[in-house]
Amino acid sequence: MTVDQATRVIQASFPQIYLACHTRHQRKRSTEHRLSSRDATILAHLSERDPLAPSRLAAHLGLARSTLSEALKRLVALGYVRVASGGGGRTTPVLLTGRGARAIRDTSVLETRRLRAALDRVSPSDLRTIAAGLSRLATACRALRDPARQAGSR
Numbered sequence: 001m002t003v004d005q006a007t008r009v010i011q012a013s014f015p016q017i018y019l020a021c022h023t024r025h026q027r028k029r030s031t032e033h034r035l036s037s038r039d040a041t042i043l044a045h046l047s048e049r050d051p052l053a054p055s056r057l058a059a060h061l062g063l064a065r066s067t068l069s070e071a072l073k074r075l076v077a078l079g080y081v082r083v084a085s086g087g088g089g090r091t092t093p094v095l096l097t098g099r100g101a102r103a104i105r106d107t108s109v110l111e112t113r114r115l116r117a118a119l120d121r122v123s124p125s126d127l128r129t130i131a132a133g134l135s136r137l138a139t140a141c142r143a144l145r146d147p148a149r150q151a152g153s154r
Contacts, residue, residue, distance in 0.1 A: 021114040033103040040107050051093030052086040
């Protein structure tokens with residue numbers, strides 16, 4: 001399969017996945033997790049393993065550094081985000097906590113119940129292939145964010 005062929009498959013498949021697994025639209029200003037839409041967006045860009053510098057995240061999201069800094073302080077206080085070891089302040093990379101990962105799962109645009117129902121329809125072998133493939137794609141996408149990681153993503 002060529003990159004062009006894979007691109008077409010992914011571009012055709014993603015909207016179908018999204019349409020099937022996304023039915024609710026947040027109308028409330030905040031969720032039961034006390035997360036605004038902006039908070040949820042910030043969490044969705046973080047990882048439990050790969051620290052991300054707030055300055056990079058602010059630039060990516062189009063937020064002022066001070067705005068992101070205030071949001072991160074709140075998310076740290078709620079236990080959804082932690083500062084990477086040895087750091088503190090606006091420039092220190094941040095990580096998602098386990099509690100933050102649960103909040104993402106509970107507020108994801110891909111609803112857990114619907115996604116699980118779809119995944120229940122595939123074989124265990126296909127399930128492993130799907131998860132591994134999406135994980136590899138996510139790793140490659142993160143490398144676009146951080147060119148220093150590109151060599152390790154192949």
